[in-house]
Amino acid sequence: MKSIKLLAMAAVFVLGHSYGQKNLKSEKMNNAKEHYTFQLSDKVSRQKVTFKNRYGITLSGDLYLPKNIGNEKLPALAISGPFGAVKEQSSGLYANEMAQKGFAVISFDPSYTGESEGEPRNIASSDINTEDFSAAVDFLGLQKNIDRNKIGIIGICGFGGFALNATAIDKRIKAVATTSMYDIPRVASKGYYDKLSLEERTKILEQMSLQRWKDAENGKTEYGENELGKKTDESPQFVKEYYDYYKTSRGFHERSINSNAAWSKTNGFSIMNIPILAYIKEISPRPILLIAGENAHSRYLSEDIYKVASEPKELMIIPNAVHVDLYDKLDKIPFDKLENFFKTNLK
Known part of the structure; x- marks a missing residue:
């Protein structure tokens, strides 16, 4: 029963597969009020920026800078994630903290989400989500107060996998760190713990294939429902943890x-058929830092990457932490470790 629930939730959170119907407008068109889930440090400035990726999609980001930097050229970081989140959530919190430590940092909304474009x-x-990281590196390298030879990236949750893939491809990236890393294509195509059978995978793909005809006939994209709102006492523990982050004031x-x-x-449709970490070994000799919670349901994904990645690499397990603790828990996220990792390796 536990494995069935895990497979079902993988379909909901990664594939977006649901029998419910909900038509959504572009978030940009909703003109949602300015709202961040954390307090901006008085030692940091933040400004909205935009930049284009290689596919011509305009991405929306926030550039965080330590105040009173003068003419100093700063090391820089690009941060995104978690999967399904926006820059006003976890990635912005990380950017705020790392800017206090002397980095220029951009947190950004991936293509087709948040305030970024894409229909x-x-x-x-x-x-495209791998490309989004490289586009952020493009932007950082053009700023006069940034040293383009000292750029690293941080990927949170599902954007941990995309960050690793971007680093393997983009040799401008000098170091990469991930927290609560998800390999989204792996989970989408194989389920949690690789338990998805061929029959189950085929059924999901058949449903999505038929859905394409429905969308084409209706002239619009159909969406599932936000399943976190259906959380019950019987839901898997990690679903309750997601709810506690995404559906509450936290x-x-x-x-x-x-x-x-x-x-x-x-x-x-594409993430189930296009794996992203086949060239993980080509990140070397640039360093990898993988950070995961001791009690996180996703811990095995970071451990598996650590096993196959080439040196230099490091796996850091945070005691008593679950997956979402590394989204925003300042007493759990090892920012001092991240600072030391990037200051040591961005050179």
Whole structure:
């Protein structure tokens, strides 16, 4: 029963597969009020910026800078994630903290989500979401107060996998760190703990294939329902933890897919068939830092990457932490470790 529930929730949170129907407008068009889930440090400035990726999609980001930096050229970081979140949530919190430690940091909304462009809304892509990181590196390298030879990236949750993939490809990235890392294509195509059978995978793909005809006939994209709102006492523990972050005042944001929307019903069409970590060994000799919670349901994904990645690499397990603790718990996220890792390796 536990494995069945895990497979069902994988379909909901990664593929966006659901029998419910909900038509969503672009989050940009909703004009949601300015809202961040954390307090901006008085030692940091924040400004909205935009930049284009290689596919011509305009991405929306926030650039965080330590105040009173003068003419100093700073090391820089690009941060995104979690999967289904927006820059006003966890990635912004990370950017705020790392800017206090002397980095120029951009947190950004991936393509098709949040305030970034892309239609239809709420679509994920192995290729485009990897490209989004490189586009952020493009932006950082053009800033006069940033040393383009000292750029690293941080991926949170599902964007941990995309960050690793971007680093393997993009040799400008000098170091990469992930927290609560998800390999989204792996979970989408194989289920949690790789328990999805061929029959189950085929059924999901058949449903998405038929959904494409429905969308084409209707001239619009169909969406599932936000399943976190259906959380019960019988839900898996990690679903309760997601709810505690995304659906409460702790982490709720109007533009966040996981808080207030849903992925398209065909969201898994490409991510189920395009793996992203086949070239993980090519990150070497640049360093990898993988951070995971001791009690996180996703811990095995970081451990598996650590086993196959080449040196230099490090796996850091946070005692008594669950997956979402590394979204926003300042007493759990090892920011001092992240600071030391990047200051040592961005050179």
